Amino acid sequence: QVHLVQSGAEVKKPGASVKVSCKASGYSFSSYYMHWVRQAPGQGLEWMGRINPSSGNIYFGQKFQGRVTMTTDTSINTAYLELTRLQSDDTAVYYCATLTAGVYPGDEWGQGTLVTVSS
Amino acid sequence: SSELTQDPAVSVALGQTVRITCQGDSLRTTYASWYQQKPGQAPVLLIYTQNNRPSGIPDRFSGSTSGDTAFLTIAGARAEDEADYYCRSRDSSGNHLMFGGGTKLTVL
Numbered sequence: 426q427v428h429l430v431q432s433g434a435e436v437k438k439p440g441a442s443v444k445v446s447c448k449a450s451g452y453s454f455s456s457y458y459m460h461w462v463r464q465a466p467g468q469g470l471e472w473m474g475r476i477n478p479s480s481g482n483i484y485f486g487q488k489f490q491g492r493v494t495m496t497t498d499t500s501i502n503t504a505y506l507e508l509t510r511l512q513s514d515d516t517a518v519y520y521c522a523t524l525t526a527g528v529y530p531g532d533e534w535g536q537g538t539l540v541t542v543s544s
Numbered sequence: 545s546s547e548l549t550q551d552p553a554v555s556v557a558l559g560q561t562v563r564i565t566c567q568g569d570s571l572r573t574t575y576a577s578w579y580q581q582k583p584g585q586a587p588v589l590l591i592y593t594q595n596n597r598p599s600g601i602p603d604r605f606s607g608s609t610s611g612d613t614a615f616l617t618i619a620g621a622r623a624e625d626e627a628d629y630y631c632r633s634r635d636s637s638g639n640h641l642m643f644g645g646g647t648k649l650t651v652l
Contacts, residue, residue, distance in 0.1 A: 460641070469646040470579075470587065470630050484639045524641070526577055526592030534586040 427451040429521050429535035436541045437511050444507040445538045447521030452530035454502040455479045460524045461495065461506045463517040464537075471517075475524075476504065511542045548576075548631055548644035555650040556621045564616040566631030566644045576614035577632045578607055580625075581646075587630060591616060618649075626651045 432446040447459065461473040474485040478497040485493060494507040504521055518537040526532045548568040556562035566576055575594040579587035589598050591607035594614070604619045614633075618625055631644040 462643075469628075470581075470632075470643040472632075472641040472643060475641070486640060486642075520586060522586075526589055526598070527596055532577075532589040532592070532598065537586055 427523070427530045427533045429523070429533055431519075431521060431535040431538045434539040434541070436543065439512055439542055439544055441511050441542075442507060442509040443511060443540050444505055445519050445521075445540070447504045447506075447535050449502045449504070452523075454497075455499045457523055457525055457530060459495075459497065459504040460522045461493075461504075462520045462522055462534075464520070465514065465517040468517075473506070473519075478504065508540070511540075513542050516540065516542045548633060548642055550629075550631060550644040550647045552645065553648045553650065555652055556618070557652050558623065559620055561617060561619045562621055562649065564618070564629050564647045564649065566614040566616070566633075567612055568633060568642075568644075569612055570633045570635055570642070571609060571612050571614050573636065574633050574638075576607065576609065578605075578614075578616045579630045579632065581628045581630065590629075621649075621651050623651050625649060 428450045430448045435443050437443050455478045458475045460475040463471050472486050473489045476483045476495040483495050496505045518539050520537050522534040550566050578591040580590050581587040590605045595607040606617045608615045629647045634641050
């Protein structure tokens with residue numbers, strides 16, 4: 426069974442950085458993109474980008490280029506999202522997801538990680 | 545255009561049929577997927593590649609497209625269908641995904 430388990434909630438001050446992890450199990454981690462999606466409180470879903478764990482190739486959503494880093498460690502089947510120079514409007518739940526609807530491993534989401542940016 | 549537009553809120557009477565729309569240029573060439581999200585939960589895929597349902601999704605949920613607009617139809621709405629619904633598609637390059645702004649469905 427496919428599982429994505431994310432790291433716990435974080436509270437950060439403006440200007441700081443945060444790194445969220447997403448540990449995958451139950452499928453071949455290196456063979457499928459990992460996507461990151463965020464959702465600000467009371468707002469909609471926002472696609473941040475995706476990474477190919479095998480090649481490291483990344484596509485970013487337009488507004489996230491420059492402040493966002495996506496990496497993977499295939500030895501431990503874990504993806505990471507790092508966001509720098511945090512601002513209050515970065516307060517959101519951050520999800521990792523496979524988004525391979527209709528084919529293995531399917532459309533699976535992590536439980537979400539709440540990142541709160543507050544002075 | 546790289547946007548998907550949804551009505552912010554829609555309501556439906558219990559047992560009736562409701563259609564939720566998602567409009568965007570990308571939908572002329574790519575299929576939409578649809579998600580349901582309840583408070584405090586991750587989104588759940590309802591429909592992919594226009595009108596396919598993952599295992600466990602009731603056939604009350606169906607998808608279709610006309611021109612630049614995708615539709616999610618819920619037949620026989622139930623109280624448990626009250627949730628936020630999001631469409632998802634990709635841009636013309638195929639490399640960037642995007643979500644609609646979401647539609648809050650109220651079941652009366």
